[in-house]
Amino acid sequence: MPLHDLPILDFRAADAPERFCASLRETGFAALVHTPIPTALIAQVGEEWLAFFDSAAKQAYAYDPERQDGWFSPEVSETAKGHTRKDLKEFFHLYPWGRCPAEVSDAARRYAVLAEALAATLLGWVEQHSPAEVRARYSEPLSGMVRGSDQTLLRILRYPPLRGDEPADALRAAPHEDINLLTVLPAANEPGLQVRGLDGRWLTVPCAADAPDAGLIVINTGDMLQEASGGHYPSTTHRVVNPTGEGARRSRLSMPLFLHPRPDVRLSERHSAGSYLLERLRELGLKP
């Protein structure tokens, strides 16, 4: 009996595109192994950034509210839409044009390039498996929406060990939906990620220990793809729950890449990608 609730799909299989899209349709999430992203690179990024978060050097990279790059301290963090408690996390937003700490190597940037290429391939799968009436809604091919975009970002996230004095209702990540088209998330080093299925039940998303050495990568649909597809691909609510026992003493590191279209892309009659993002960042308290 697996300890998680999602099928783990082999990226190399002939039926991977079809099964991948079916999984996105059913839960908003899909889990892939044996993608082109080297496991060793992911591990290297994890090690370097855990050390960075453990150091005082991060203080020099406080996030820029205008550009949205840099280090978001636990005090800034994020308050999920509709919630009042801040999440128990800190993170760094790495853009291709933004700041990258001198204390880490270029591994994260190399990883981001590969993750973006993977996301573009998967977006092609999503497009191929969209029924004609859904495809007709896309203002341009999905893969074209991200071409030349400078909005895609790598978020390197660290959930610190719990001290025991956290507010009772604070979570590592409160239930939320992602804003972007697709999110590429290499399986975290620790469990905790859950997604609310369409029937309302919380499902456990696999983590690295569920597929050792297979380079497990989790993908999920964001609100922009839900908007562009008229709901054909649902953007589902997910959260990161707090660990108990031994796990509470460990940090959890994860590094989602949020694939964003160019700001001028029309997602629907109501929204361009730019207007949509601005509205959502304001709701998160990250933009004045």
Ligand SMILES: O=C(O)CCC(=O)C(=O)O
């Ligand atoms: O840390 C995780 O596993 C998920 C993070 C997440 O959902 C987010 O940052 O949007």
Ligand SMILES: [Fe+2]
């Ligand atoms: Fe998320």
